[in-house]
Amino acid sequence: MEINLFSDTVTKPTPDMLQFMFKAKVGDDVFKQDPTVNELEETLADLFGKEAALFFPSGTMANQVAIKINTQPGDELICDKWAHVFLYEGGGAAFNSGVSCHLLDGTRGMITAEQVAAAINDPENIHLAKTSLVCIENTTNKGGGACYDFEELVKIKEICQQNNLKYHLDGARLWNALVAKKQHPKAYGELFDTISVCLSKGLGAPVGSVLIGSKEAIKKAMRVRKLFGGGMRQSGYLAAAGMYALQHHISRLEEDHKKAKDIAQLLTRMPWTDNVEPVETNIVIFTVKAPITPTQLMQKLKEKNIYISDMGQGKLRFVTHLDYKQVMHDYVLEAIERITF
Numbered sequence: 001m002e003i004n005l006f007s008d009t010v011t012k013p014t015p016d017m018l019q020f021m022f023k024a025k026v027g028d029d030v031f032k033q034d035p036t037v038n039e040l041e042e043t044l045a046d047l048f049g050k051e052a053a054l055f056f057p058s059g060t061m062a063n064q065v066a067i068k069i070n071t072q073p074g075d076e077l078i079c080d081k082w083a084h085v086f087l088y089e090g091g092g093a094a095f096n097s098g099v100s101c102h103l104l105d106g107t108r109g110m111i112t113a114e115q116v117a118a119a120i121n122d123p124e125n126i127h128l129a130k131t132s133l134v135c136i137e138n139t140t141n142k143g144g145g146a147c148y149d150f151e152e153l154v155k156i157k158e159i160c161q162q163n164n165l166k167y168h169l170d171g172a173r174l175w176n177a178l179v180a181k182k183q184h185p186k187a188y189g190e191l192f193d194t195i196s197v198c199l200s201k202g203l204g205a206p207v208g209s210v211l212i213g214s215k216e217a218i219k220k221a222m223r224v225r226k227l228f229g230g231g232m233r234q235s236g237y238l239a240a241a242g243m244y245a246l247q248h249h250i251s252r253l254e255e256d257h258k259k260a261k262d263i264a265q266l267l268t269r270m271p272w273t274d275n276v277e278p279v280e281t282n283i284v285i286f287t288v289k290a291p292i293t294p295t296q297l298m299q300k301l302k303e304k305n306i307y308i309s310d311m312g313q314g315k316l317r318f319v320t321h322l323d324y325k326q327v328m329h330d331y332v333l334e335a336i337e338r339i340t341f
């Protein structure tokens, strides 16, 4: 039995999800004739109280299209130094949109309204890039699944309004935040101009992200998605997986969060761990005590068929997910407890 806690992207469609996908009604989505894709887009737009939505092959593409439609070449966007849009999208903001990133030194991937306000360039000063967009990530990826306080997001929105900035949410793991904080998607819909959500992480669909926004924003996004090569044809089979996931795999995220908390609690008790970051959702980030190295610990786990990821700078990461069952969890806890150096 291989236990892959590398990421929540490793999940495979469940048999029920596959059955649901097989039965999907499909058409050519580039002509908006795929009923299942249309249904998924309408469902998500309604859920977030927005006018429209658009299905994408990846979260990266959804974010990159959002950056493109919310900026002009030469502009600057504001985000945390660990933001996925800056760090893990191949320099896409520069490549696709000609936009530079003004990085803020946030806490666990989260930035404050005060930091945002201080980072906005004076639009009258011709030496400076025009600030046009703020990108938020919730939950944070490199920040260890941390969730924003909603109040802070409201404050940042006020700064955006005062300064005529667009406000984008990279919600790849927003489902986890909604469940952990008992929040409603409509509250997010009211705040943000555009929101990307992922169907293939915690929710367990094989492929897909959705960008949600106003009719006008999504109309622009449809053009840019085509231009980026993301127009798909009978993608209803994939959208069906997303529909199934929305119906069956959201509330169970609590189980992933509980398992992550169990792992963190145990790690805290182990003599070979140094710092274990607080766990709010499904990600556990921790360091090991010198002279023990991350590689040594990963090797010991690998010998027990447990795989985790090395985040660099001495940080290691467990991510719990749909395919990480209770029997595996019991086995992992026991295995961790037995590790000695």
Ligand SMILES: *Cc1c(COP(=O)(O)O)cnc(C)c1O
Residues within 6 Å of the ligand: 057, 058, 059, 060, 061, 063, 084, 085, 137, 139, 140, 141, 170, 172, 173, 198, 209
């Ligand atoms: C995974 C992730 C994405 C998108 O990833 P894809 O692999 O392109 O679907 C975007 N933002 C965050 C924070 C993520 O964790």
